[in-house]
Amino acid sequence: MLRSVFTKVIHDQWRILIAWAVFAGLWPALYIALYPSIGAVEEMQSLLDSMPPAIRQLFASSDLDISTPEGYLNIEMFSFVAPLLVMAYTVIAGGGATAGEEDKGTLDLLLANPIRRRRVLAEKSLAFLLGTAVIGLGMWLGLAAGALGAGVEVNLGLVGQAIVSALLLGLAFGSFAMAIGALTGQRWLAAGLALATSVAAFFLNGLGSLVDWLDAWRPVSPFYHYIANDPLVHGLDPVHAGVLVAGTLAWFAVAVVAFERRDLRR
């Protein structure tokens, strides 16, 4: 089992990862299963329509419309629950990638072995990629099971694409956290900073659609690329997805360069 840095991460994480994936699946399963029993859809819709546009925009990618399962899922699941479920893993894992070992003091011991620093980062990143995929799979399975069980008709292919979009968003922030950790050697600073940045990015995208002068800045926010195209309705947009992938790779590169050059703490 413990054959490489990659398998070591899996060895350390698999229990918590499975638990998290189950949790990430139960959440949408419950929501979608409840959908048919929201009897007073019209009443709820009129309530939503009466909400100030600022609130409406923050919590939905497309128009607030719970008369379709997609609209309901966008509000309840994809506006911020799904990103939060993914980022809770990617940001903490990424922030602790090397900084966790540096904080605890095991990094000297690890790097005394004949293994390059960049390889440690690469193997850990691959393990986190696998972990992120497992969480995405958990979400998809949960949602699919809930929809089938409750007889709600949703396009599970599009659901999958929306989940992939959320995973890419999570990876971008996870890789940002990894870069901060590689730069500073401080895992909680890294995770905290990434989380704070994601909150700011969330509001930038949400408010940007309301405030004229902010609108031009929305593409700066990863949330814009995650959901502005409404992947649950239109599918994953290659350009937006590409931006998230490029951001992830760029932060990974920053992490490698920073980590290779730095004096390690003890």
Add this chain to the structure above:
Amino acid sequence: MAEPIIRADKLTKYYGRARGVIELDLEVQPGEVFGFLGPNGAGKTTTIRTLLDFIRPTAGRATIFGLDAHRDSLAIRRRIGYLPGELTLYESLSGRELLSYFAHLRGMLRDGRGEVLAERLDCDLGREIRTLSHGNRQKLGLIQALMADPELAILDEPTLGLDPLVQLEFFKIVDEIRAAGRTVFVSSHNLPEVERICDRVGIIREGRLLAVETVAGLKERALRRLELRFAEPVPVDLLAGVPGVRDLVVDGANLTCVVVGPVDPVLRTALRHEIEDVISHEPGLEEVFMAFYGGQAVGEAPDAA
């Protein structure tokens, strides 16, 4: 002379403005056990972590096996074993899992040597590391450093927390490594330990290498405080004129003095009278420094900060 295993050339490291080591010149020869002796904070760990490329020198450079410590670090690390000074292990692994993990990272075909060392050091590999005492963790640290039979073992304070019996077994292992022609670089702040296992000793204080001595030379110049209790009062000038005797005080049947170098002539002279008790105080580090730099007392060493 063969190419040195470790060579530091004006190696200098500052952390911001704080002093690490200053213009350290050092050569460790193949097949020797080299002791790096100095008090805590003298720069021993800084030097070692530079050799392993965990930190990069501010100036100067180090080579190991003739390879550059930074540029060729990967090739170097294939051939060395390392015990960190403040050892932290993976708490959730068992000892056996830890050794297996590192054996794989090293590309070792088999890790039977780890089991043999564990047996000798009386270390239970089956237990989860979080349940181990400090001494048992230290044993694991030693085992992982030595299990690949490295050409060079760099051990930072190896006997920290080991009980005396295990220390003796560790000394034997070091003797075997020397006999096999491999090299050991060991840091310590414990003079008797260094005298026991090393061939040569580098003395470091406040970031500067003060001297490199053979252990024999160190003993020759070492100070030792001696207390003798005789059966009956002895002449005040009993040891006067014996080479190496200083600060002689005779009070009836009690005698105290400081001996520089071998104690043999002192004891031979003293044995003309019946001795009831002998107390010998091993010289501490500061006494060694005093022996080498008598005029330059503690705290007066040049400070670069």
